[in-house]
Amino acid sequence: MDYKALAELLFPDIIKTTDYYESIYPERNLPEGAKVTRFAPSPTGFVHFGSLFPVLVGERLARQSGGVFYLRIEDTDSKREVKGAEQDIINCYKYFGITFDEGITAGGAYAPYRQSERKEIYQTYAKKMVAEGKAYPCFCTPEELEEIRARQEAEKVTPGYYGKYVKCRDLDLDTVKDKLEKGIPYTIRYRCTGNANNKIKFTDLIKGTIELTENEIDHIILKSDGTPTYHFAHAVDDHLMRTTHVIRGEEWLPSLPYHIQLFSALGFKMPKYMHIAQLMRLEGNAKKKLSKRDKGASLSYYIQEGYAAESVLEYVMTLLNSNFEDWRRANPNEDLNKFPFSIKKMSPSGSLFDLVKLNDVSKNVVSRMSAEEVYNKLTVWAEKHDPEFYTILMRDPEYAKAILSIGRGGKNPRKDFAVWSEVKNYIGFFYNEYFKITDSIQGDFDKKDIIACIDGFLETYDSNDDQTAWFDKIRKVAEDNGFCPSVKDYKDNPTGYKGHVGDVSMFLRIAVTGKLNSPDLYQVMQVLGAEETKRRLFSFKNNI
RNA sequence: GGCCCGUUGGUCAAGAGGUUAAGACACCGCCCUUUCACGGCGGAAACAGGAGUUCGAUUCUCCUACGGGUCACCA
Numbered sequence: 001m002d003y004k005a006l007a008e009l010l011f012p013d014i015i016k017t018t019d020y021y022e023s024i025y026p027e028r029n030l031p032e033g034a035k036v037t038r039f040a041p042s043p044t045g046f047v048h049f050g051s052l053f054p055v056l057v058g059e060r061l062a063r064q065s066g067g068v069f070y071l072r073i074e075d076t077d078s079k080r081e082v083k084g085a086e087q088d089i090i091n092c093y094k095y096f097g098i099t100f101d102e103g104i105t106a107g108g109a110y111a112p113y114r115q116s117e118r119k120e121i122y123q124t125y126a127k128k129m130v131a132e133g134k135a136y137p138c139f140c141t142p143e144e145l146e147e148i149r150a151r152q153e154a155e156k157v158t159p160g161y162y163g164k165y166v167k168c169r170d171l172d173l174d175t176v177k178d179k180l181e182k183g184i185p186y187t188i189r190y191r192c193t194g195n196a197n198n199k200i201k202f203t204d205l206i207k208g209t210i211e212l213t214e215n216e217i218d219h220i221i222l223k224s225d226g227t228p229t230y231h232f233a234h235a236v237d238d239h240l241m242r243t244t245h246v247i248r249g250e251e252w253l254p255s256l257p258y259h260i261q262l263f264s265a266l267g268f269k270m271p272k273y274m275h276i277a278q279l280m281r282l283e284g285n286a287k288k289k290l291s292k293r294d295k296g297a298s299l300s301y302y303i304q305e306g307y308a309a310e311s312v313l314e315y316v317m318t319l320l321n322s323n324f325e326d327w328r329r330a331n332p333n334e335d336l337n338k339f340p341f342s343i344k345k346m347s348p349s350g351s352l353f354d355l356v357k358l359n360d361v362s363k364n365v366v367s368r369m370s371a372e373e374v375y376n377k378l379t380v381w382a383e384k385h386d387p388e389f390y391t392i393l394m395r396d397p398e399y400a401k402a403i404l405s406i407g408r409g410g411k412n413p414r415k416d417f418a419v420w421s422e423v424k425n426y427i428g429f430f431y432n433e434y435f436k437i438t439d440s441i442q443g444d445f446d447k448k449d450i451i452a453c454i455d456g457f458l459e460t461y462d463s464n465d466d467q468t469a470w471f472d473k474i475r476k477v478a479e480d481n482g483f484c485p486s487v488k489d490y491k492d493n494p495t496g497y498k499g500h501v502g503d504v505s506m507f508l509r510i511a512v513t514g515k516l517n518s519p520d521l522y523q524v525m526q527v528l529g530a531e532e533t534k535r536r537l538f539s540f541k542n543n544i
Numbered sequence: 545g546g547c548c549c550g551u552u553g554g555u556c557a558a559g560a561g562g563u564u565a566a567g568a569c570a571c572c573g574c575c576c577u578u579u580c581a582c583g584g585c586g587g588a589a590a591c592a593g594g595a596g597u598u599c600g601a602u603u604c605u606c607c608u609a610c611g612g613g614u615c616a617c618c619a
Contacts, residue, residue: 008616040619041619042618042619044618044619059578065598074619076618076619077618077619079618079619080619120552136619145617154548154567155545157546157617158546158547159546159615160615166589182553185617187617196546196547207549210548210549212547212548213546213547213548217615219616220616220617222617223617224617225617227617229616229617229618229619230618231619232618233619234619247602250548250549250550250612250613250614251614252613252614252619253548253549254547254549254613254615255546255612255614255615275549277549277550277612277613278612278613280611280612287546288612289612289613297565310579312561316612318556318557318568319556319557322556322558325556325557325567325568326558326567329567340556347556347557348549348550349549349550349551349612350549350611350612350613351549351555351556351557352555352556353555354555354556354569354570356569356570357555357568357569357570359569360568360569360570361569363565367582407581407582410582411582411583412581412582412583413581413582414581414585415578415581415582416580416581416582429563433550437604471578474578475578487577487578500578501578502577502578502579503578504578505578505579506579508578509578509579509580515579515580516579516580517579517580517581518580519579519580519581520578520579520580520581521578521579541581
């Protein structure tokens with residue numbers, strides 16, 4: 001069989017050689033140990049939360065080693081393509097602070113980074129394989145393939161195009177020419193020399209040494225429209241773009257034996273592989289893959305809810321590297337990127353997504369931010385997702401920041417909210433648009449006493465008092481009205497009083513904030529201002 | 545079904561042939577406290593099961609169970 005002639009017959013328009021591509025995409029000139037990683041999504045219009053895992057691993061590994069992290073779009077399946085998806089991907093990751101050194105927007109020396117624009121490259125390599133007898137055209141129709149599958153199912157053997165089930169492996173040149181002339185669609189298949197009875201050993205950087213069954217199937221490398229399948233594109237691109245570490249989901253593990261053959265058939269050096277376990281969620285008692293339909297499966301969900309990018313990154317990092325939380329405790333204010341990310345600390349098994357933990361992590365992250373920082377991020381979020389609140393926040397930035405400063409800073413900051421969408425609930429009462437008495441006084445108190453307490457407070461309230469003086473006055477008001485000035489004393493003798501100073505505080509709190517619970521009332525009044533504080537107190541006692 | 549991967553408290557997880565088997569989240573109790581948070585202290589809670597190797601196994605080996613992945617002209 002004249003394979004060279006066959007190659008010319010199939011690819012008459014391909015005139016460049018693989019040597020040409022090898023020379024224009026040379027080995028990268030990087031320092032020793034620098035890692036080249038990539039993120040290679042398909043533009044299907046959905047950015048999965050789980051994709052953050054390989055992305056973050058790739059980004060950290062590359063940046064930590066002085067290497068390159070690039071974005072490659074795998075758009076070889078036009079049927080599944082969604083327009084605008086590319087931009088979604090970029091925007092989504094941008095929000096989380098993930099940037100790419102090279103890719104469809106940044107460009108780079110290994111362009112194009114969109115697989116649909118690399119057709120000629122794939123065909124050049126496919127042509128070479130045909131010329132070397134390592135690939136061949138297959139004219140089988142979908143019906144024929146279905147027939148084969150049915151037969152294999154009946155015979156209870158592994159399905160696939162291999163062994164005695166192969167039809168087109170050794171067609172002679174004239175037959176091929178004839179079919180080509182008739183315009184019969186065809187694919188290019190890899191001529192596999194493997195045997196499923198053989199085992200191969202492989203070392204994955206996360207999973208360790210694993211034993212796999214050799215591939216024996218003549219997989220398709222080029223589809224009938226001339227575009228490559230994932231496997232072939234993976235081999236060609238990751239070789240030509242000089243990827244050193246392939247980081248992907250563990251769903252690729254079963255096709256690894258085939259990839260190994262492909263790299264070898266093409267004469268490529270194998271990259272290192274890291275297969276990351278899937279993120280699960282709990283359904284009843286079963287772990288399920290976090291799927292498209294699940295709330296929270298999409299990265300955009302977190303943007304909408306108003307999770308700070310740092311929060312999500314921090315949470316993902318706790319799942320990725322088991323010692324991250326220890327590091328964080330030792331370095332509470334350090335930049336996340338300073339954490340020495342290590343492959344060795346990655347777990348080989350899949351973890352369960354835990355929203356509660358995410359929220360806890362997020363509360364911690366937000367509590368470490370300055371009021372200024374919170375204000376900035378909050379307004380960016382609100383502008384898009386709560387325009388009314390945004391306008392209100394923008395009206396008086398200094399006031400908003402003063403509100404956000406309450407309980408912030410110091411050793412033990414408040415941890416009130418995990419997401420920006422919660423903030424309005426916490427601080428809304430500072431704005432008259434949102435201020436409303438929603439809670440009612442707890443306990444059995446005489447209306448007259450409540451009014452008397454509020455009046456008593458109003459008489460002596462001075463916004464220039466410090467917190468101690470302020471509270472002493474409340475104690476005094478309590479005492480004057482038959483309430484115990486000390487909660488402890490009250491508990492010893494509950495029948496001797498109408499209530500205690502805490503109850504008086506509750507009256508004031510509800511009058512001023514509308515709620516039973518609030519941040520420190522003294523500071524609330526300070527921020528609110530004497531005038532508004534008094535106005536609310538008057539209004540409350542008059543309407544009680 | 546074949547092949548592959550995995551299995552330490554409810555969750556994330558550390559760990560080593562001999563440990564009182566860390567820590568975090570959640571939960572419960574107590575303390576602090578004018579509320580809520582914060583913080584502090586304490587509690588309950590785990591090596592999937594069965595063989596084998598070994599003086600000794602949760603750690604090594606095998607089997608079983610369970611969970612997951614994959615078997616496309618999708619990635």
